Amino acid sequence: xxxxxIENTQRGISIVLGAxxxxxxxxxxxxxxxxxxxxxxxKMIKKLGMDLGAASISCxxxxxxxxxxxxxLSKVTEELEVEEECECQKTAKNCKMGEGCFVNAALDLxxxxx
Amino acid sequence: MVKTRxxxxxxxxxxxxxxxxxxxxxxxxxxxxxxVLAALKALDQDVCRDGCSLPSTVNRVIKRLxxxxxxxxxxxxxxxKKESLLSKIxxxxxxxxxxxxxxxxxxxxxxxxxxxxxxxxxxxxMNLFKAITxxxxxxx
Numbered sequence: 688x689x690x691x692x693i694e695n696t697q698r699g700i701s702i703v704l705g706a707x708x709x710x711x712x713x714x715x716x717x718x719x720x721x722x723x724x725x726x727x728x729x730k731m732i733k734k735l736g737m738d739l740g741a742a743s744i745s746c747x748x749x750x751x752x753x754x755x756x757x758x759x760l761s762k763v764t765e766e767l768e769v770e771e772e773c774e775c776q777k778t779a780k781n782c783k784m785g786e787g788c789f790v791n792a793a794l795d796l797x798x799x800x801x
Numbered sequence: 802m803v804k805t806r807x808x809x810x811x812x813x814x815x816x817x818x819x820x821x822x823x824x825x826x827x828x829x830x831x832x833x834x835x836x837v838l839a840a841l842k843a844l845d846q847d848v849c850r851d852g853c854s855l856p857s858t859v860n861r862v863i864k865r866l867x868x869x870x871x872x873x874x875x876x877x878x879x880x881x882k883k884e885s886l887l888s889k890i891x892x893x894x895x896x897x898x899x900x901x902x903x904x905x906x907x908x909x910x911x912x913x914x915x916x917x918x919x920x921x922x923x924x925x926x927m928n929l930f931k932a933i934t935x936x937x938x939x940x941x
Contacts, residue, residue: 691916698847699922702840702844702922702926705842705843705844706837706843706926706929709836709838709839710836712809712835713808713809713810713832714807714808714809780805782807783825783935784832784932784933784934784935785932785933785935786934787933789832789833789836789929789932792928792929792931793840795928796840796925796926799921799925800918801917
């Protein structure tokens, strides 16, 4: 993966995490949607770390800076608050916004990263 | 009348009675603002801070929040409920006004700093509102 792609992915994940943090303060905290998103983002970050390891970046400082950012994204993801017992909040009849889902819409922001 | 919890906004559980569609409309909108503003705050830490799309989106959010506030003020609901929702709108408005609003800056794509392709995080963040499909917009 090129540096540019790594950078773009980092930018996307930062924004998605901002949105997911807000969702975790809503009833989404008890939702399997957020639980799944947390897992997905965790996997994205793990892959990003592996891609960084495999990337040919000659400048050691640049690589270290990327790794530091990835580590901070990983920490934010781990700290996303999700209840242990989750249930889709639509099924639980708490989330009444129709078929859409803020968490999935936030994840869709990653589709912008080419 | 049975009440159900249908949102948690700014740390407060919001419950409504079944069939209270007008209040549900405002609750869903505020739930969206909570997420959209968080995304915009994240963008404010990104190169978008010096571009024109983030301020443009922030201005749209401020305008929409103003309209939401007017619509809520015109709504015939219990004063206590109205006050609670208005305080949240005011809080979101205050948050939004802390974000960049100067649209005269150069787009970060044109400046060669934003390399994500044709998409735009700031513009796309507004699409989070589209996740709400029920209830339909109020005719105030």
